Amino acid sequence: xTRWVAGPRADAVAAFVIGVPLFPLSVVVAVLSVPGERAxxxxxxxxxAHVAFAFRRDPRVFFVIAVALAVQAVVTGLFIVLPTVVxxxxxxxxxxxxxRSYLPVVVGLAGAGLAAARFATDSSVTAAxxxxxxxxxxxxxxxxxxxxxxLGLYRRTQLAYVDLLKEQAGVSAAQATLAERARIAREMxxxxxxxxxxxxxxxxxxxxxxxxxxxxxxTVEETGRQALTEMRGLVGVLRSDTALGSEAGDLRPQPGLxxxxxxxxRTRAAGLAVTMTTSGRARPIGPGAELALYRVVQEALTNTxxxxxxxxxxxxxxSWTPAHLEVTVADDGRAPTPTAGTxxxxxxxxxxxxxxxxxxxxxxxxxxxxxxxxxxxxxxxxGAV
Numbered sequence: 127x128t129r130w131v132a133g134p135r136a137d138a139v140a141a142f143v144i145g146v147p148l149f150p151l152s153v154v155v156a157v158l159s160v161p162g163e164r165a166x167x168x169x170x171x172x173x174x175a176h177v178a179f180a181f182r183r184d185p186r187v188f189f190v191i192a193v194a195l196a197v198q199a200v201v202t203g204l205f206i207v208l209p210t211v212v213x214x215x216x217x218x219x220x221x222x223x224x225x226r227s228y229l230p231v232v233v234g235l236a237g238a239g240l241a242a243a244r245f246a247t248d249s250s251v252t253a254a255x256x257x258x259x260x261x262x263x264x265x266x267x268x269x270x271x272x273x274x275x276x277l278g279l280y281r282r283t284q285l286a287y288v289d290l291l292k293e294q295a296g297v298s299a300a301q302a303t304l305a306e307r308a309r310i311a312r313e314m315x316x317x318x319x320x321x322x323x324x325x326x327x328x329x330x331x332x333x334x335x336x337x338x339x340x341x342x343x344x345t346v347e348e349t350g351r352q353a354l355t356e357m358r359g360l361v362g363v364l365r366s367d368t369a370l371g372s373e374a375g376d377l378r379p380q381p382g383l384x385x386x387x388x389x390x391x392r393t394r395a396a397g398l399a400v401t402m403t404t405s406g407r408a409r410p411i412g413p414g415a416e417l418a419l420y421r422v423v424q425e426a427l428t429n430t431x432x433x434x435x436x437x438x439x440x441x442x443x444x445s446w447t448p449a450h451l452e453v454t455v456a457d458d459g460r461a462p463t464p465t466a467g468t469x470x471x472x473x474x475x476x477x478x479x480x481x482x483x484x485x486x487x488x489x490x491x492x493x494x495x496x497x498x499x500x501x502x503x504x505x506x507x508x509g510a511v
Contacts, residue, residue, distance in 0.1 A: 134180075134181070134183070137179075137180055137181065137182050137183060138180040140179075140180075140182075141176060141177075141179040141180035141182070142180075144176070144179065144212070144213070144216075145176040145179070147209075148176070148209040148210055148212060148213075149172055149173065149176050149209075149210065151209045152168075152169070152172045152208045152209050152210040153169050153172065155208050155209070156168035156169050156172070156208060157169075159202065160201065160202050164201050164202065167197065167201055168197075168198055168201055168202070168208065171194040171195070171197040171198050171201075172194070172198075172208065172210040174190065174194045175190075175191045175194040175195060175210055175213050176210065176213065178190040178191050178194070178217075179191065179213050179216070179217060182216070182217060182220040183220060183224045183225075184224075184225075185221045185224065185225025185226050187217065187220075187221070188217045188218060188220065188221035188225075188230055188233075189233070191213055191214060191217040192214065192217070192233055192237060195210075195211060195213075195214050195237065196237065196240065198210075198211075199237075199240055199241050199244045200244070214234070214237070215234075215270050215271065215273070215274035216274070218230045218231070218233075218234050218271065218274040218275060218278065219274045219275070219277050219278040219281070220278070221278070222274075222275055222277075222278025222279055222281075222282060223277075223278040223279075223281035223282045223285065224282075224285075227279065227282065230275060230278070231271060231272070231275040234271035234274070234275065235268060235271055237267075237271075238264060238267035238268050238270075238271055239264065241263070241267055242260050242261075242263050242264035242267060243260075245260055245263055246260035308479075323396070323428045323431040323432050324345070324346075324349045324392060324393070324395070324396040324431065325346050325349055325350065327396040327397050327398070327431050345392075345395045345396070348392075348395075349392060349395075349396075380413065380417045381416075381417065381420045382413060382416030382417060382420055383416050383419060383420065383444070384416075385420060386402065386420065386423060386442065387402070389420070389423065389424055389427070390402055390427075390442065393427045393431070393440075396431055397431075398427065398430060398431055398434075398438065398439070398440055399438075399439040399440070400427065400439065400440040400441065400442065401439075401440075401441050401442070402441070402442040402443070402444070403441070403442075403443045403444070404443075404444045404445075404446075405443075405444070405445050405446065406444075406445055406446030406447060407446055408446055409446060409451070409506055410507075411451060411504060411506065411507065412484070412507065414483075414484050415484040415485075415486070415504055418480040418481055418483065418484050418486065418504075419451070419453050419481075419486075419502060419504065421476075421477070421480055422453065422455070422477045422480065422481065422488065422500065422502045423442055423453065423455055425473045425476065425477055426440075426455035426477075426500040427440060427442075427455065428473070429473060429498070430455075430457040430459060430498070433459070433460070433498075434457050434458075434459020434460060434498070435459050435460050437459075438457050438458055438459030438460075439457065439458055439459075440455065440456065440457040440458075441454075441455070441456050441457075442454070442455050443455075443456075449505065449506070450503050450504055450505045450506060451503070451504045451506070452501065452502070452503050452504075453501070453502045453503075453504075454499065454500070454501045454502075455499070455500045455501075456493060456497060456498070456499040456500075457497055457498055458496055458497045459496065459497065459498070460496060474488070474490055474500075477490075477500070477502070481502055481504065484504065485504065485505060485507075486502055486503055486504035486505070487502070487503050488500070488501070488502050488503075489501045
C-alpha cells in the first residue's frame with residue numbers, strides 16, 4: 127500500500143536543507159565541466175531532482191529523480207562528480223520504505239550499470255585518464271544501491287510494526303470499552319431492578335393497607351433517592367468531565383459486604399422478612415469481589431421480591447470457610463417463573479458474569495417444592511489470612 131502519509135512539511139524542509147549546499151555546487155561543477163547547452167541541461171536536471179525530493183514519500187518521485195539523474199549520465203560520464211547524485215540513494219530508500227519493495231532496487235541496479243558503462247566509454251574520461259576502474263565504480267554503485275534498499279526495507283518493517291501496534295491498541299481499546307459498557311449495564315440492571323422491585327412492593331402494600339400510606343411513601347422516597355445516587359455514580363463513569371471535576375468527590379463508593387445490613391433493611395421495608403447469619407473468620411477479598419457479592423445478594427433478594435409471592439421469607443448466610451467465602455441466599459416462596467415477553471435468566475447470567483470476573487462461581491436452583499437458593503463461592507486470593 128502506498129504510504130503518502132503525514133510529514134510533507136518535514137520533507138520540504140529536508141529537501142531545502144539538502145538542496146541549499148548541493149544544488150549550487152552541482153551548478154558550478156556542471157558549468158566548469160561541460161560547455162554550453164549541456165551545462166544548461168545538467169542544471170535543469172539537478173533542479174528537477176531537488177524539487178521532486180520535497181515529495182520523497184510519494185513513490186512516483188523516485189522515478190522522477192531517476193530520470194533526472196539518467197539525463198546527467200547521458201549528457202556526460204562526469205555526472206558522478208555532481209553532488210546532486212546523493213539524492214538518488216536517498217530517494218531509493220524513501221521509495222522502498224513508503225511504497226514499492228523491489229522495483230526501486232531493480233531501477234537502482236540498472237542505473238549503476240548505466241553509470242559504469244557511460245563512465246567507461248566516455249571519451250573525455252578516457253582522454254583525461256580518470257579513475258577509478260569502471261568495474262570498481264560499478265561495485266561501489268551497486269553497494270550503495272543495495273545499502274539504500276536494505277535501509278528502506280528495514281524502515282518499511284518498522285512502519286508496518288508501528289501500524290500493527292496501533293491496530294492492536296485500537297482493538298484493545300474497543301474491547302475495554304465494550305467490557306466497561308457491559309459492566310455498567312450490569313450495574314444499572316442491579317440498581318434499577320432492585321429499586322423498582324422495592325417501590326412496586328411498597329406500592330402494592332400501600333394500596334392494600336391505606337393506613338400505612340405515609341410510611342410506604344417514605345420508603346419509596348428513600349429507595350428512589352438511593353437508586354438515584356447510585357445511578358449518578360454510574361453515569362459519572364461515562365463522563366470524564368464529571369469524573370475529573372469537582373463532583374467526583376461527591377459520588378459514593380461502590381457498596382461491599384459492610385453495606386449488606388443496609389440492603390437488608392431496605393428489603394425488610396419493602397415487605398420481605400429477611401435474616402442474615404455469619405460464620406467463620408472474615409478475610410480480605412478485595413473491593414471488586416465485595417461489590418460482586420453485594421450485587422449477587424441484591425439480585426437474589428430482588429428476585430425473591432418479584433417472584434416468591436406474599437408471605438415469603440428469605441435468609442442470607444455468609445460462611446468464611448478455610449478455602450473460600452460462601453454466600454447463600456435462600457427463600458421459602460414459590461419458584462420463579464419466566465414472565466411472558468421477557469428473556470428469562472438475565473439476572474442469573476449477570477451474577478455468574480460478575481463472580482467469574484473475580485474468580486468465583488455461582489449455583490442457583492429450586493429448593494424442593496417451594497423455595498429457591500442462590501449460592502456464590504469465592505476462593506480467597508493468595509496471601510489472604
